[in-house]
Amino acid sequence: MTVIDQSAATAANTPSAVRYDVAIDLESCTGCGLCEAFCPVDVFEMQSGLPVAVQPDLCWGCETCAGQCPTTSIRVNCREGAEPFVDRPKANPLPAEKVGLYREWSRTLKEVLGLRWSPVAISLIPAGDPLPDVPVPEERLRYCQSLMAARRGRSIMMPANRHACPDGTAILGLTELPAKLASGELYILFHKLHDIEAAQRMVLERPCLEPRTIDATVVTPLENAATEPQVIAVVAQPEQAMWLLMSSSYYSGHRHELNASGYNAQCVETTLLPYTTGKLNVSFGCYGCRASSDISDDMMFIGIPVDQMPTVISGLRELGSRAIPQSRNKIYLPPM
Numbered sequence: 001m002t003v004i005d006q007s008a009a010t011a012a013n014t015p016s017a018v019r020y021d022v023a024i025d026l027e028s029c030t031g032c033g034l035c036e037a038f039c040p041v042d043v044f045e046m047q048s049g050l051p052v053a054v055q056p057d058l059c060w061g062c063e064t065c066a067g068q069c070p071t072t073s074i075r076v077n078c079r080e081g082a083e084p085f086v087d088r089p090k091a092n093p094l095p096a097e098k099v100g101l102y103r104e105w106s107r108t109l110k111e112v113l114g115l116r117w118s119p120v121a122i123s124l125i126p127a128g129d130p131l132p133d134v135p136v137p138e139e140r141l142r143y144c145q146s147l148m149a150a151r152r153g154r155s156i157m158m159p160a161n162r163h164a165c166p167d168g169t170a171i172l173g174l175t176e177l178p179a180k181l182a183s184g185e186l187y188i189l190f191h192k193l194h195d196i197e198a199a200q201r202m203v204l205e206r207p208c209l210e211p212r213t214i215d216a217t218v219v220t221p222l223e224n225a226a227t228e229p230q231v232i233a234v235v236a237q238p239e240q241a242m243w244l245l246m247s248s249s250y251y252s253g254h255r256h257e258l259n260a261s262g263y264n265a266q267c268v269e270t271t272l273l274p275y276t277t278g279k280l281n282v283s284f285g286c287y288g289c290r291a292s293s294d295i296s297d298d299m300m301f302i303g304i305p306v307d308q309m310p311t312v313i314s315g316l317r318e319l320g321s322r323a324i325p326q327s328r329n330k331i332y333l334p335p336m
């Protein structure tokens with residue numbers, strides 16, 4: 001294995017105290033150029049069909065290049081300074097009454113709706129805030145993959161260097177959006193949209209947090225929440241999603257203005273829209289999350305701002321006492 005340490009140049013322009021080695025195994029590299037395309041700070045340049053780290057000192061260790069490389073040919077290692085977050089103070093554990101509340105919400109959602117999996121507590125940790133005591137995974141995951149793992153019981157905290165999807169990582173405020181994603185160019189490259197105008201509109205119409213305003217995403221089963229969530233995500237069948245919408249409207253009768261596109265399902269539609277608007281939203285999933293997780297075709301997603309949860313849980317209990325069992329018993333089905 002030929003591993004070239006391409007970061008031996010001067011470190012004068014390094015944007016942070018932490019510096020990284022970018023090593024490329026040129027024997028396994030296929031020259032696909034994804035590392036060059038996805039690096040948010042243009043560390044790489046393709047030369048004679050192979051990537052060269054021409055600006056290694058700009059690297060800030062996001063590991064987007066390593067996450068995108070189809071042949072796992074890139075290693076990014078901390079060279080100088082501390083690993084991010086090692087010395088950060090830990091957040092206090094949640095008070096017992098909050099732990100009890102979230103367990104009760106989870107139990108109600110599961111029992112009344114008949115959910116197969118746990119609802120997921122989502123926390124976006126603002127830059128500089130204490131971090132909760134939640135494990136950082138060894139592997140890099142896409143944000144949607146972390147949500148799907150949390151619904152099965154895993155608790156996961158991911159700083160930028162554990163996120164594998166540059167789109168979601170930037171949208172959620174952990175990194176800058178790579179130029180080729182911001183311009184729409186890569187969506188055309190991957191045949192996801194018809195032309196550059198459509199790609200740019202898709203990018204412009206979706207919310208996106210300011211770069212580096214969020215230090216980590218935290219996802220846990222709701223019953224095991226380790227920090228205050230901002231959004232609760234539920235993976236549900238359409239009928240279960242319908243009852244959640246009705247629960248939210250039970251006391252007000254309002255209709256929902258839902259915002260879905262099939263692009264950026266988990267980061268935008270399930271998380272960021274409820275987070276930024278304070279309104280419940282639904283998502284039918286997206287190309288990325290359906291291609292990279294075990295989510296089945298008959299499932300969809302609902303993101304509920306945590307402030308709405310008392311209303312949703314109370315409404316759901318009311319509906320569960322009569323309307324839900326009646327509907328599920330098909331009481332208006334005519335005799336065959």
Ligand code: SF4
Nearest residue numbers: 039043059062063065
């Ligand atoms: S770790 Fe991030 S900043 Fe560094 S070379 Fe890879 S993609 Fe670029």
Ligand code: SF4
Nearest residue numbers: 029030032033035069
């Ligand atoms: S993404 Fe990996 S395989 Fe593709 S050019 Fe970069 S190092 Fe080589």
